[in-house]
Amino acid sequence: MAQIRHALNTKRADDFAAWYQEVISAAEMAEESGVRGCMVIRPWGYGIWERMQRLLDDRIKATGHDNAYFPIFIPLSNFEREAEHVEGFAKEMAVVTHHRLIAGKDGGLIPDPEAKLEEPLVVRPTSETIIGDAMARWVQSWRDLPLKLNQWANVVRWEMRTRMFLRTSEFLWQEGHTAHADEAEAKEHTLRMLEVYRAFADEDLALAVVAGEKPENERFPGAVETWSIEAMMQDGKALQAGTSHYLGTNFSQASGIKFQNREGSESLCHTTSWGVSTRMVGGVIMTHGDDDGLCLPPKIAPQQVVILPMLRDKPEDEALIDYCEALRATLASQHVLGEPLRVLLDTRPGKAAAKRWDYVRKGAPVIIEVGGRDMDNGVVSLLRRDRLWDADSGKPAFQTPTREVAGQTVPDILADMQASLLTAAGERRDENLTRGVADFAQVEQHFAASKYPGWVEVQWSKPTGEALEKVVERLKEHKLTIRNVPMDAAPVDGSCIFTGEPAVERVLLAKAY
């Protein structure tokens, strides 16, 4: 086997965190903005987010939700209403106190002391309270229910330590909010949206997530139940990729979301909320990326195919571009994975080989290079991003189909790559998920033994309150957290590794982002 010269400087095995940063920078996905904790999402990164938005938005609308838009500012008093919610959120938030600037003594600008707000406004960290106010106005009778809303928006949580896409002070997300007539329907809806997230994560992003309920200590502030999908990154850590909350009547009580039921008396609504954010982009990087950069599932690639003619600034270029344009047109006229195929013919100045590596780092699923000799032979040189290298030669694994064959088979290659990335993610997750651990000492041993130890599934007695706190503290010593209680876990057959009591369910333990 020949030595391969990878397209990045850092390898995943050497320094996963540095590798992650290098992918983001090399793929031109995002960068620090100079504004504390806020990133600039560059066109390639934003193009991925736009693709995610489109696919998830279709799923959210297909389940009967309408999009709406609510104010970015939330009056301070809203946060004083729902006690647990305050406790969870009323800490690190951006607070607007003035509405005007004037020149200060040194000539610079300062907030105008004359323009101080009577009540400070908080830049929304989430919109439960303000959407709750609107729901209270809109819901009067059982006929108005269920009320199913979604919002695409930016939110701000003042994070002390930030990491691009994974944890930023400002991030983009969707937040769904629904109101229902009773507990059963609201709980059912909480799980329906969890399933929407699971399907989106697996079928569109190829993440191979595990869906399950969060333990009490990991619940959203104010929620009765919190469910999540968890994805395993290539360093074995877990990424919470989406959450769905059953909020009981906590928020409807605080906001007064009431309705006249069929019997004519007044009831409180049962509400849900659920969200997925730009951190999902980080999950895609750490699930599919490799030592050559990003690798994108075709469904979310801004461009699925990039065609690079090897231009030489000579008159022959014209014929070469025509040759490539015919392939582009053939591909663009086709559908793949339910949508028109996205193909770019890149004729900007620059060497094709240099551009090839740019698109490899950006994770474009299929890269097609065409030189004069290819044209003369009626072929093209085709690279599939997830099978980049020929292990024997150590060189890029170019296929050289005829242009006609390429025009016919590229959609199949893309569909195969989408499926194959999910299979790979699922296999990796299963290989790195350790079961059958008998006691906590084995857990400690497991996580101490390797750099990327994956997840461990254990059985527990589902302690609550102080007993749970003790478990959480003990896990914390090893930087471990309980991810969730997988919905499809095997039945329990032993005792709790923490308390020794009879186990009631299985939980996943992992280090997490």
Place this chain on the structure above:
Amino acid sequence: MAQIRHALNTKRADDFAAWYQEVISAAEMAEESGVRGCMVIRPWGYGIWERMQRLLDDRIKATGHDNAYFPIFIPLSNFEREAEHVEGFAKEMAVVTHHRLIAGKDGGLIPDPEAKLEEPLVVRPTSETIIGDAMARWVQSWRDLPLKLNQWANVVRWEMRTRMFLRTSEFLWQEGHTAHADEAEAKEHTLRMLEVYRAFADEDLALAVVAGEKPENERFPGAVETWSIEAMMQDGKALQAGTSHYLGTNFSQASGIKFQNREGSESLCHTTSWGVSTRMVGGVIMTHGDDDGLCLPPKIAPQQVVILPMLRDKPEDEALIDYCEALRATLASQHVLGEPLRVLLDTRPGKAAAKRWDYVRKGAPVIIEVGGRDMDNGVVSLLRRDRLWDADSGKPAFQTPTREVAGQTVPDILADMQASLLTAAGERRDENLTRGVADFAQVEQHFAASKYPGWVEVQWSKPTGEALEKVVERLKEHKLTIRNVPMDAAPVDGSCIFTGEPAVERVLLAKAY
């Protein structure tokens, strides 16, 4: 002619401002949020904005722009760099001064004095300066140019008097920002984007706008040239519906957007910016709305066709729903105006007649009611929103095609309605545009003479500086402003109505939103 009982309480002719508010409320488009100057955009209103976004985004991408996302917060110091820009913006803005809340003495929450920001952050009123910083990092050589970016975002300008959609403290928009190698290319691009806006406004929104350059006093802060599209509302006022700015090297100087040109020396970029916002929704209301509510051009209607079975909570309902469902499926399988037809079969509880008026007020282009008798006769009852009334009978002008004919002809009706609304808007604009005014006294007379006086086109000598200020002051006395210098105006043939000097161009005078 019989008396018509319109679906709104307020008539345009009686109180245009009150009518506007009633449309927004009756069509469930938006409402006050309780947060100062910020509105809640309800699903129907947001659905219209989503349609606009999709159509305009396609046009922006088709002209070679990529979307990206920049931080919502802008450091104060950014505003101190470009002098004119500061002067124009550094006034009424939301200023973030703290990043944490704590409990105050009275138990309520207060900004934590320990968590005061060293440098206050401004919630973006527009993103020239922060995008300029990014451009300075991204542009190194002539090969990086042109750089063509667009952002969809929320922005905040602390407005004292707000009106839903037209002027709100927070609003949604797109802002395009481009950098070019020279003045000619940047100016050409400024006009290209103006043309994109004109085409969007006319072809998608049916507004019949006038494109032209703004006079010096109406320029965007820091711009060298500002161009606009102006739409005439039904009260004769003008609405600035979109602007495109050539910024010269003002912002590239301030942010350091430089490049190495082909000769190897360093040059400043020439930049442009351009934006369209949710105020466009207000423009649609005031252009197409009538005394029955909103009337939507089919291209931007969230639902183009609404089918209302007259359900009676009886077993026969099932057959009726099947009958309607077949029509829905026939329509949904077709394309109209370049996209899949959007049709809703509404089977929620409630009387069909009450729902009909709800959808009339919401401006759904085609409403189809189906009762048991219609089904027995194989027909449907069809209303076209822009031809709602039968003037003779004073009743809704139902057509009763067979279901098969409806399935075939509805796409044509929608396409015809799209065209017909543009024709109507263009005719109304031309009828209310007065030309051939000889002096300012005639202008005064014209605007004093009627309630909805429309626009007046006059010739002027294009005064600048103090001379222009005098003109602006004089117009202000009559609440008039100069809208723009129409690109397709006739050649001048007389003298300036303000200065008496030889005229050099024609300008539009109007009251404006």
